[in-house]
Amino acid sequence: MDETAQGDPTPGTVRPGGRTARTRSAVRDAVLTGLAEHGYPGLTVEYVAERSGVHKTTVYRRWGSVEGLxxxxxxxxxxxxxTPPDTGSLEGDLRALAREVTETFxxxxxAAAPTAFVAAAFQSDRAAEALRAFYTERFxxxxxxxxxxxERDEAPPGTDAAAVVRAVSAPLFFRALVTREPVDAPLADQTAAAVAIAVRAGAYLPARR
Amino acid sequence: MDETAQGDPTPGTVRPGGRTARTRSAVRDAVLTGLAEHGYPGLTVEYVAERSGVHKTTVYRRWGSVEGLxxxxxxxxxxxxxTPPDTGSLEGDLRALAREVTETFxxxxxAAAPTAFVAAAFQSDRAAEALRAFYTERFxxxxxxxxxxxERDEAPPGTDAAAVVRAVSAPLFFRALVTREPVDAPLADQTAAAVAIAVRAGAYLPARR
Incomplete structure (x- = not known):
């Protein structure tokens, strides 16, 4: 059905912004389910329309294509x-960040949604661009x-926050999505401890170019 | 044409093992080209057969499927x-390893072949298994x-080599294949310096479990 033809919202499904936001959210959920079940190559506008209950012509009009979705x-x-963790110490915060990654994967x-997004970026430049923007904002x-x-003298002024977050996340993403090895909490802790040491030593001041 | 019907080898294309190795290599080249051009979803046995000049029935008999290819x-x-670099210092070796990654990406x-393999692993369990085996052997x-x-007292005995190599490669793979950011030599050097510091401090002794 078309979004304009939707009946009263089901309790708990109304998001700030009302019907438009609800439609967007329903479509997003259908995209994630489709990516997880069929991968980017198997995702179609028809699937998203049927799964979300939003009319196909509305999906085409607002999102244009699978890439846009x-x-x-x-x-x-x-x-x-x-928001990032605030545990009272650098190593604690890094450990909490790393453990979020190991818990996800x-x-x-x-793991389904982040994995599907990363996979889609191999096949869609627009997905790759959206993924880059997502991580830039996260960092x-x-x-x-x-x-x-x-402020706690655990890192030299000028330390590159994005480089630190990449360093603590990357070995876990690398295992989960590249080398296809398992990840667990001890690995998260090891990674956090290693990065905290390097941060204190000034290794993540901006790279010299 | 079937491998058994191939004529005299073109100079320079004979590999140790002769015709069978040459066939395998031609098929491998066709797989890489196909992955780079069409991605895993677009790769077919027919494409590989045509591109490699190896008969389709031979490809099916020896490789079974696209996954097998x-x-x-x-x-x-x-x-x-x-073989890994041997520069005379830990940081030099790590820098050379990291720079191999930035030069590839x-x-x-x-970048085409490694990127295609990583992408294929999202869609094929057998490719994921082969990728894991590849990296285990590399590490x-x-x-x-x-x-x-x-031996040079730059790392404590028992340091986990695979963890060190993952730590120095992962932030660069992460940028290239997950966050879709550019990589360059200064980033490689920064990563190597950070990991060398953490290694010296004993951060890559086996993770406690």
Whole structure:
């Protein structure tokens, strides 16, 4: 059915912004389910329309294509209220960040959406662009972790927050999505401890160019 | 044409093992080209047969399917003579390893095969298994880097070579294949310096479980 033809909202499904936001959210959920079940190559506008209950012509009009659907689902993922951990120490914050990654990839259901987005970016430039924007914004949110570490004398002023967050996340993403090895909490802790040592030593001041 | 019907080898194309190895290599080249041009979803046995000049029935008989083709191309990639750098210092070796990664992903042609393999692993369990085996073997080759570092008192005995190599490669793979950011030599050097500091401090002794 068309979004304009939808009946009263089911309790609990109304998001700020009303029907438009609800439609967008329903479409996003259908995109994630489709990506997880069929992968980017198997995702179609028809599937998203049927699964979300939003009329196909509405989906085409607002999102244009499968690429537009995936990019918008990523944009929507970036509009959450996630904030980085604040445990009182740099290593604690890094450990909590790393454990979020291992918990995500240690659970098939939690891993489905990020895995599907990363996979889609191999096949769609627009998905790749949306993924880059998502991570840029995520890294910006993590600046508070490094700012607090500098205030506590755990990191030299000028430390590159994005480089620190990449260093603590990357070995876990690498195992989960590249070398296809398992990840667990001890690995998260090892990675966090290693990065905290390097941060203190000034290794993540901006790379010299 | 069938491998048994191939004529005299073109100079320079004979590999150790003769016709069978040449057929396998031609098929591997066709798989890589197909993955780079069409991605895993667009790769077909028919394409590989036509591109390699090996008869379709031979391809089906020996490789079975597209999954088998990709897995064997990865197995073949793992049979090269690559050895890790030996520069005389841990940081020098790590820098050289990291720069190999940035050089690969800084060049579209060099990046095509590894990118295609990683992408294929999202869609094929057999490709994922072959990728894991490839990296396990690669990391084993890098044990000499850490063994020499231990001998030079640059790393504590028991340092986990695979963890060190993952740590120095992962932030660059992460940028190239997950966050879709550019990589360059200064980033390689920054990563190597950070990991060398953490290694010296004992951060890559086996993770406590």
């Amino acid at each position: 995936v990019a918008d689902a990523l944009d929507l993922a970036g509009e959450d209220t996630w 240690g659970s098939a259901s939690a 910006a949110r993590c600046e508070s972790v490094v700012r607090r570490a500098v | 990709v897995a064997d191309a990865l197995d073949l990639a793992g049979e090269d003579t690559w 800084g060049s579209a042609s060099a 084993a080759r890098c044990e000499s880097v850490v063994r020499r570092a231990v």
